[in-house]
Amino acid sequence: MKAMIIEKYGKSPLLMADIPTPSVGDYDVLAEIHAASINPIDFKVRDGKTRMLLKYDMPLVLGNDFSGIVTKVGNKVTKFKIGDAIYGRPRKNRIGTFAEYISIHEDDIALKPQNLSFEEAASIPLVGLTSYQALHDILKLSAGQKVLIQAGSGGVGTFAIQLAKAMGVYVATTTSDAGANLVKSLGADQIINYKTEQFDKVLQNYDGVFDTIGGETLEKAFKIVKPGGQIVSVSGLPNARFGVEYGSGFIKTSLFRLVTRKLTKLEKQYNVKYSFLFMKPSGRQLEIISQLIEAGKIKPVIDQIFSFEEAQKAMEYSESGRAKGKIILKIK
Structure with a gap:
């Protein structure tokens, strides 16, 4: 699969690379990612500013929330099935949403709000x-x-x-x-x-x-x-x-x-x-948020949508501090 990676900590640009599609554990789903969002944590991780609390091996795929479609489920998954439209925030040791696929625990995802596009849904989890x-x-x-x-x-x-x-x-x-x-x-x-x-x-x-x-x-x-x-x-x-x-x-x-x-x-x-606050992933809380969104009480606020290939440009825009709302990567 294609993914945006870093090979070392620092200000070097994101690189498009071909890497193996992640494996799926018993309680995981494999999601085809349709959209992801840029968050300040992404460039903090890239710069190594989170190393005191979070340690990652290189090369590293960045990205901390997404929306997409379930394409495979683990043997013990009970909450989701192939074809479900979902959104979520992976655990901190399993980040990597700037990619075509992600393997994620079923407890960390929820069904995508029905009234949102994939791009809108990707703006929500984190x-x-x-x-x-x-x-x-x-x-x-x-x-x-x-x-x-x-x-x-x-x-x-x-x-x-x-x-x-x-x-x-x-x-x-x-x-x-x-x-x-x-x-x-x-x-x-x-x-x-x-x-x-x-x-x-x-x-x-x-x-x-x-x-x-x-x-x-x-x-x-x-x-x-x-x-x-x-x-x-x-x-x-x-x-x-x-x-x-x-x-x-x-x-x-x-x-x-x-x-x-x-x-x-x-x-x-x-x-x-x-x-x-060191935020924790929670599919249960995303379900509550989905209810608020579907009831019209909360709406996504998106500043700009970039293509997958423009991930570096999107990161630079995020770092500029000029965005009003969320910055989205359209991956599929």
Whole structure:
């Protein structure tokens, strides 16, 4: 099969290569991939920035979510059959959706929403699961509460705003002038132009913050959360709770404790709980997301669709930070 690979960590371009079609385990399905999406994790993996937590052999096929058709099922698969249209996010040790086929565990996929094209469906799994686990599982938001979602016009932000509104939550978000109309159309209640306003000077007494930026922006978020509230980040640093859940030896090092000291101090200072989200694949949660999509409560937001051969161009566009919504690779 054809796949887009890297042969070493770094900024070198993606290479089109012929590699063996993956084998299928007892609980796996083999999916013919019709579309995949570009996510920031793809170039972080390429650059080796995730090596502390994720180690891969080379050559490596990039890609973290997809939509396609089941072409083969393992001996013990019970949930899917050949011909099913599916979408999903593979486990972190089985990534590789920039390819014609992928072997994936049946627990990590769901039937594709019937009202979406393959390109639209491919835009959903990673951002959908990330948003669901942040807003529902960690922040545990309920109707009437208030959340700040950073970078509302980005891939995660466009989904998270819609999910929060479907949950009955009041949403503030940050964006630029170029993204203001988009986030408003998605239901954002308060829009902050990050180029002219400081969100920590405008907002207060929020129940939660969904941080997708990290750094100083994450640190400022503590100022706007009410005592007892929570912050969840996909761009900050892992903390002790992350280590307990995932058994990461990294969090036991003195270096880790040193670099996370500021976040721990801010937690105590503001009486706000901070969590790092290392998203987990979940076909069950994708089924819930499918129901919301088919009910018209959430719609895909796609910035641009590239051909499979344009994967490198798509990666460069993603890294530019200009996209409003998701970037898609059309593979079939």
